Amino acid sequence: xxxxxxxxxxxxxxxxxxxxxxxxxxxxxxxxxxxxxxxxxxxxxxxxxxxxxxxxxxxxxxxxxxxxxxxxxxxxxxxxxxxxxxxxxxxxxxxxxxxxxxxxxxxxxxxxxxxxxxxxxxxxxxxxxxxxxxxxxxxxxxxxxxxxxxxxxxxxxxxxxx
Amino acid sequence: xxxxxxxxxxxxxxxxxxxxxxxxxxxxxxxxxxxxxxxxxxxxxxxxxxxxxxxxxxxxxxxxxxxxxxxxxxxxxxxxxxxxxxxxxxxxxxxxxxxxxxxxxxxxxxxxxxxxxxxxxxxxxxxxxxxxxxxxxxxxxxxxxxxxx
Numbered sequence: 468x469x470x471x472x473x474x475x476x477x478x479x480x481x482x483x484x485x486x487x488x489x490x491x492x493x494x495x496x497x498x499x500x501x502x503x504x505x506x507x508x509x510x511x512x513x514x515x516x517x518x519x520x521x522x523x524x525x526x527x528x529x530x531x532x533x534x535x536x537x538x539x540x541x542x543x544x545x546x547x548x549x550x551x552x553x554x555x556x557x558x559x560x561x562x563x564x565x566x567x568x569x570x571x572x573x574x575x576x577x578x579x580x581x582x583x584x585x586x587x588x589x590x591x592x593x594x595x596x597x598x599x600x601x602x603x604x605x606x607x608x609x610x611x612x613x614x615x616x617x618x619x620x621x622x623x624x625x626x627x628x629x
Numbered sequence: 630x631x632x633x634x635x636x637x638x639x640x641x642x643x644x645x646x647x648x649x650x651x652x653x654x655x656x657x658x659x660x661x662x663x664x665x666x667x668x669x670x671x672x673x674x675x676x677x678x679x680x681x682x683x684x685x686x687x688x689x690x691x692x693x694x695x696x697x698x699x700x701x702x703x704x705x706x707x708x709x710x711x712x713x714x715x716x717x718x719x720x721x722x723x724x725x726x727x728x729x730x731x732x733x734x735x736x737x738x739x740x741x742x743x744x745x746x747x748x749x750x751x752x753x754x755x756x757x758x759x760x761x762x763x764x765x766x767x768x769x770x771x772x773x774x775x776x777x778x
Contacts, residue, residue: 490699493692500633500689506681508630531683628685 505628506531517619524613524621531628532606535567538599538623542589542615552589553616554597555582560611564601571597582614603627632677632686636693639677643669648715716766723762726775736764746770 474482496505503511507527516523525539542552554573561583573585589595603609603625610624677690705712722732723743733739743762747753751774761773 490696493696497633497689497692497696500693501630503630505685505689506630506632511630531681531685534681534683534686629683 503527503529505529506534515621515623517621519619521618522613522615522621524623526623526625528625529628530603530609530625533565533602533604535600535602536625538601540597540599540613540615542595542597550588550590552587552595552597554585554587555579555612555614555616556585556599557582557612560609560613563605563609563611564603567600567602569597569599582612632681632689633693635677635679636690637697639673640694640697643673644715648717719763719765719771721761721763722770723756723759726757726760728756738764738770743770743772747772747774 499505501508503509506529511527511529512525513528514523514525521543523541525541527536530536540554542554551574554569558578558581569585569587571587571589573587575586577584587595587597589597606627606629608624609627610622613621613623678686701715705715720732720736722729722736722738728740740756743759744753744756746762746769747756747759750772751758753759753772753774758775759772760775763771763773765771
């Protein structure tokens with residue numbers, strides 16, 4: 468009768484250690500995911516605003532490749548007559564992501580040397596919320612700028628997981 | 630965060646559904662059951678992945694399911710009552726050669742299925758050759774042949 472060779476005590480100890488280390492790593496990954504370090508979650512949520520508070524943003528620090536992500540912008544007041552807001556998104560942002568939709572829908576869109584400009588009709592004399600749903604097309608850092616009309620520039624960044 | 634929560638919700642929902650629907654749903658009895666399981670797996674995948682098809686999301690979901698399964702295995706090992714709650718226990722359907730019809734009805738099993746299991750495992754030809762028969766927690770039917778078989 469051929470009995471397969473038994474694992475030595477050192478091999479069994481090594482196997483147990485690999486098992487424990489692996490389980491610990493998996494648990495840490497899951498806790499990180501729950502906390503929002505690998506995508507949406509409490510530690511990922513970030514709110515930023517310009518120094519003059521005319522433009523505020525709410526987004527996630529960590530996003531995932533080609534997963535939909537909402538960028539919420541709050542503009543303090545219309546920047547154009549007739550209740551229109553001019554929203555400017557830096558060119559690298561528009562080129563590096565797929566914008567699924569902008570809510571409210573822009574009435575016009577123009578391309579400039581550094582920014583794409585969207586004219587959006589909003590409620591007059593009240594802070595307006597604009598929601599941009601996009602999906603990142605590349606891994607790694609995503610740095611871009613947002614501007615309401617001629618106001619201050621808001622610098623935003625995300626890290627895109629594969 | 631939502632990936633982990635979605636994975637957990639779907640996992641436990643499926644656990645409860647299959648636990649309540651009965652053990653025979655788990656064992657591959659007919660083509661219909663196989664089709665049902667295939668459709669459920671497709672629907673489950675859509676619910677868990679949603680619109681996030683990134684590698685990171687897939688890895689998190691896989692880890693969530695595997696670690697939940699491991700965690701439940703540990704609990705089952707340390708708490709036998711939890712194991713019975715989660716998986717159920719073996720149910721005897723033939724005792725000392727006598728069929729227990731109320732249990733067979735409860736588990737939705739007929740004599741043909743018992744004979745099929747007896748033929749497959751031991752080459753038995755009739756119910757008289759069976760001493761005991763059980764339905765296991767995974768839905769399979771196990772046979773203890775009568776002496777001399």
